[in-house]
Amino acid sequence: xxxxxxxxxxxxxxxxxxxxxxxxxxxxxxxxxxxxxxxxxxxxxxxxxxxxxxxxxxxxxxxxxxxxxxxxxxxxxxxxxxxxxxxxxxxxxxxxxxxxxxxxxxxxxxxx
Amino acid sequence: xxxxxxxxxxxxxxxxxxxxxxxxxxxxxxxxxxxxxxxxxxxxxxxxxxxxxxxxxxxxxxxxxxxxxxxxxxxxxxxxxxxxxxxxxxxxxxxxxxxxxxxxxxxxxxxxxxx
Numbered sequence: 645x646x647x648x649x650x651x652x653x654x655x656x657x658x659x660x661x662x663x664x665x666x667x668x669x670x671x672x673x674x675x676x677x678x679x680x681x682x683x684x685x686x687x688x689x690x691x692x693x694x695x696x697x698x699x700x701x702x703x704x705x706x707x708x709x710x711x712x713x714x715x716x717x718x719x720x721x722x723x724x725x726x727x728x729x730x731x732x733x734x735x736x737x738x739x740x741x742x743x744x745x746x747x748x749x750x751x752x753x754x755x756x
Numbered sequence: 757x758x759x760x761x762x763x764x765x766x767x768x769x770x771x772x773x774x775x776x777x778x779x780x781x782x783x784x785x786x787x788x789x790x791x792x793x794x795x796x797x798x799x800x801x802x803x804x805x806x807x808x809x810x811x812x813x814x815x816x817x818x819x820x821x822x823x824x825x826x827x828x829x830x831x832x833x834x835x836x837x838x839x840x841x842x843x844x845x846x847x848x849x850x851x852x853x854x855x856x857x858x859x860x861x862x863x864x865x866x867x868x869x870x871x
Contacts (some may be wrong), residue, residue: 646799677858687846687861700858734799736859743788743807743850743857747800 647671648748650735656754662723665751669716669737675699676718677738677745678710682731693718725755758783758849762862770870775819775834777865779847782828789830790848790859791821800846806830817841842869 647670657663669676678690680703689702693712704710707725712718722729732752736745763778781787788807792800804815811823821832830847844866848859 646801648799675857679859686863687848687859689858689860692858702858736800738857744790744802744805745857745859746802747792749799 646746646748648735648737648746650733650748650751652751653749654752654754656756657725658756659725659727661725661755662721663725663753665720665722665733665735665753667718667720667735667737667748669718669735670739670746673737673739673746674716675738675740675745676712676716677736678704678718678720679734679736679747680731681734681750682728684728687734690720722753727755729753730755758787758851758860760847760849760860760862762845762847762865764865765863766866766868768868768870769837771839772836775832775837775841775867777832777845777847777867779821779830779832779862780828781830781847781849783849783851785851788850788857789821789823790850791815791819791830791832792846792848792861794844794846794864796843803832803845837867837869839869839871842867 649668674695690704692700710720732750734750736747759782790805791803806823847862850857
């Protein structure tokens with residue numbers, strides 16, 4: 645158990661819908677990272693937040709957005725969903741000034 | 757820009773045999789390098805990491821990796837495979853010296869261990 649929690653574990657929805665994925669980092673970790681794992685693209689970095697502020701962006705679509713709240717949990721919002729958005733979405737967290745990221749169990753999103 | 761290439765999407769070994777998973781990286785600055793393991797239907801677990809302290813890095817479950825700057829490689833080895841090692845392994849790189857440690861992953865190598 646990494647200490648990073650993600651909910652829900654599975655999510656099934658239809659095209660055009662909007663979903664929210666939730667992540668709670670390890671206790672004390674200020675950084676949260678979001679990654680997408682798909683068969684086509686592999687593991688890709690989406691976005692990073694540090695203590696409530698966006699720190700870096702990767703290959704994140706405009707239909708996707710994220711935020712980190714004062715209690716440091718983070719949410720990834722995916723809207724206007726397409727079939728190709730079906731993937732595993734991982735959250736990871738790391739402590740201040742450290743490079744090691746600890747991953748949550750992931751949320752498996754299926755878009756029908 | 758940084759990138760990672762994992763040679764061999766699938767490696768099959770016999771139980772007790774040497775495990776060698778290959779990783780080559782590209783980075784414009786001194787890299788931090790990582791190996792993660794993913795068991796079926798689970799998240800990623802850190803096996804080991806290189807952050808310039810020592811070129812030979814020991815990790816969990818008997819795995820180790822050697823950083824070779826001249827070859828831009830960070831291959832993962834284990835002397836004797838166990839059935840429980842069957843999983844997918846990912847090599848990743850991040851850039852040192854910044855405040856953003858985003859990881860760039862290779863495409864993964866699926867390790868099969870035969871009895």
